[in-house]
Amino acid sequence: MKRATQLGVPVGIVFIVVMLVVPLPAILLDLFIALNITGALLILLTAMFIHRPLDFAAFPAVILVMTLFRLALNVSATRLVLLHGYAGKVIDTFGHFVVGGSLLVGLIVFAILLVIQFVVITNGAGRVAEVGARFTLDAMPGKQMAIDADLNSGLIDEEEARRRRREVHAEADFYGAMDGASKFVKGDAIAAIVITLVNLVGGFGVGVAQKHMPFGDAVSTYSLLSIGDGLVSQIPALLLSVATGLIVTRSTGEEDMGSDILRQMTSNRVPMRVAGFAALALCLIPGLPKIPFIIAGGIVLLASTRVADEVEPELSEAAALALPSPDSPEILAAEIRVDPLGLELSADIIDLVDPSAGGDLLDRVKALRRKVASDIGIVVPPVRTRDNLDLPLRTYAIKLFGIEVARGEAPPGTVLAIGDFLGSLPGQPTREPVFGLEAKWIPAELRNQAEMGGATVVDRASVITTHLAEVVTTHAARLLGREDVRMLTDVVKRTHPVVVDELTPAALSLGEVQRVLQSLLDEGVSVRDLVRIYEALSLRAAVTKDLDSLVDAARQALGPAIVAPYVADGAIHVMSLDPQLEQRMLEDLRPTEHGTVIALDPELGQSVLHQVSGLLTSAENSGHHPVLVCSPQIRSALRRLLRPSFHQLPVLSYQELVGAATVRSVGVVSPDRMAVTA
Incomplete structure (x- = not known):
């Protein structure tokens, strides 16, 4: 089944190319025309029932394939009409019965369909696709920053962040492809006009000049069939144009398009009652038929009463279900959960995390997590950043498992100048929070003056990030949990499965490995080289499981790396x-x-x-x-x-x-x- 699915579309495209050069019998052409109309209707209905545009991500490619299929049918139909004066029952019926056998009526109907498709739907859909692609690409950086902010603040995990990033890229690719696909639809409408005109002239020429048919017979035989061919092609083309318009104008929702439209149009009974009474008021105009407007107004008024009885209770019930009880176990569990690492800001320094105000603290925290991972070899848990109205103004606090372990200041509108000769600069004397150096918070506009005086100037976000890095490095052993050790072990196992299999659980449990790694981190030793550490532990664990002995074995394996920072x-x-x-x-x-x-x-x-x-x-x-x-x-x-x-x-x-x-x-x-x- 999977093999057939993989080969179905490629084989179909090859067959479409063959149709362009190989004549088809009339009965087979009838079958393909029916498939074309049915397929276009299926695509339209699929576009209506999806919840969001990305649920039909293959739509641009589908448009291209269906357009190519329809053009191949046009070529096959033209060949049969000009050669035999007959192109199957479907085209014959559209040429004689649907338009009443009148060439003029057929041309008018064909022209109206072209105007609807080309002027109204195709142009509108193309413009919406173009604007949508431009806006989507422009919004990508902001969306990615929002994802990073949610990740850094702990609202989402790494897997959810990757999923959202893939969705952002997929959305940009989709709207970019839709911008190009709308050009296919527009080109298809132009091709339909050209093909129909060529068929009209060519059919009339073949009938009169080549087969010496009377003028009326040539019109009846060839021109009506050409019009029938054009109508047969325009109906699925119009359906695809409508589907394109629905896709590019579809916003993300929780339900399909039909449900969204009906729910939103019937969510308020006031507009429905106004519309119903307006329809009834039109009956007062002399000369207008009253029955149609009475029926239309009555239906709308009746529907407005149903909104009050059914829709509003349904919505209120749905809203009640959407809001969990504050006493539910999920809510209580979320409230009592302790974050491993937290950063709290006072109300007046929230601008540090506001991108619109130039705040880039969240981006710096994200970079800090990468740097810590590369330096000491552990994955720092997400830093949940939040405001705290209880903190004094200008203050930030760093918490570890809900307990404050460090606090500092970051006055708004200032930078931190570090140096020995700061007496001439106005500001608040302080000490740098990590190394305890003499410093002073000075107005940001004096930054250049301080640097010219030999001081090292650091912005507020860098001060907080450096302080946070010091706290993380100092308490790295506490931040390394059992799940973190399992994750790191799984990463090692992908490349060195034998090393892991010999160590755990055969020689040491995961908890014992955690204690060794925590001891190394507590002594300031990086655990990046887990392969060497695990190899040393597996050898020493065969002799003893004493923690100090295991730690010393790991340190000996890492000897050059331990000594290098002090050289x-x-x-x-x-x-x-x-x-x-x-x-x-x-x-x-x-x-x-x-x-x-x-x-x-x-x-x-x-x-x-x-x-x-x-x-x-x-x-x-x-x-x-x-x-x-x-x-x-x-x-x-x-x-x-x-x-x-x-x-x-x-x-x-x-x-x-x-x-x-x-x-x-x-x-x-x-x-x-x-x-x-x-």
Whole structure:
């Protein structure tokens, strides 16, 4: 069945081309003419019953095929008329019975049909198609921005966004094709005039000059058949023209065209009653027949009473069904749902998300999601952006799972100038929200002056986006959910199925894989290279399922990628531990529910913290960003020890430095307590 469907149209087009050159018998021509009229009627009815134009996306191609089929029938009919003076019962009936055997009546009817099709319907449909194509193309950027805004705000998911984008492109392609298809219909009307005139002249010439028939017989035999052929062609052509007009003027609705028209015309009883009484009032004009207007007015008035009894209750019932109860489980579930990531704006900075006011914050958030995905390897959930009247003016708040984790300011009409020499500029002093640099909100018109003074100037949307990026990066581990891990795993499985099959669920459950990835993200390690991570986990999981051991195995596999961000000028600056201190820490390791910890003597622990702080400050004053290296056995525990005081300090193991650039020491942390006071 599928094969026949695929070959049906191509075979049909080939047969149409054959009809142009091969004579057809009259009985077969009758069959094809009947199919042509029936097909045109079917297309017209299909156009009336669709809910939206894209439901009949094949319509432009159908117009072309039907036009070619009709022209092939014209050629075949002309050949039979001129050769045999007979072209089948259908054309003969239209030439003699439909127009009463009168050439003049046939020409008038034919001309009227041409005027209806060519002047009224075709021209109007062509103009509507042209305007529709232009407006659709002009509206594409706005529609795509609206889709992106809904996606960024969390109203739709990625799959729905892709579906809407495909629909926007399909709509543009459809109206563009309809603009061209309307030209087919217009050309078909012109071709009908030319073919009919040629047939009239040619038939009269063949009958009188070639077959020496009397003038009256030639007219009766050939000219009437030519008119019949023209009428037979014009009826399906008129149906297609009407279908074209219906398609290009059809707006998207929930019902078919007939239902929409009747529902909308009968939705208000006042116009119907006015029309009914107006028809009855025409009976007062002397000379007009009263019965037809009384019947017409009575029907409209009767219909208006039915509107009050049936339509309005139906509409109110439909409206009631369309509005779910506020206590329904769906509504309550939507209200209590916690968004993973939210951005709330005070009332006076809503312009940041309004494209008409030049706001591009939503586009920047979308770009931020792509950048985070490429940097740390996770898909950030949609950022639900909304206004919050409870926030102070000029303020924005970033929420994580419904809890506010960061807040900042973005005064309207200002830009943020960052630098050390801002005293001469008017504005509100502040600090840059991510790095804590001295800054000032200055009027936007002073931007050039601030830049000339050596300051770095950032617009409000960039400030918010940068702050949001910092929050996402800091809390990436919390944002990585179980479903996200499954999605990332499925992506890896498409290209490396063996790696995934060996790891989960055979070696580790999806939850255990999630904990490892969360630990890596918590330490600032990108999880983009999931293939290497999964390979290392599958090997280590065969020996142990200890979380710290699994994390260290993944880190060793990612060693060069972990070290690369800290390499500057071909060298990495490191702080290390004295071997005696490492041995002491190794002896003081204690297992807990949340991993191993180092149970150091309080004084020794304080000494370590002081020394790390001093070495770190000294290195940063020299323009370096050092890392702390230690043996892999204590790396995880040392990271937990230092994290409360030095959250940004990377703690690496010696194995992770293998193959790295030149290693330069900036100091050694010693167990000598006197070093603290020295």
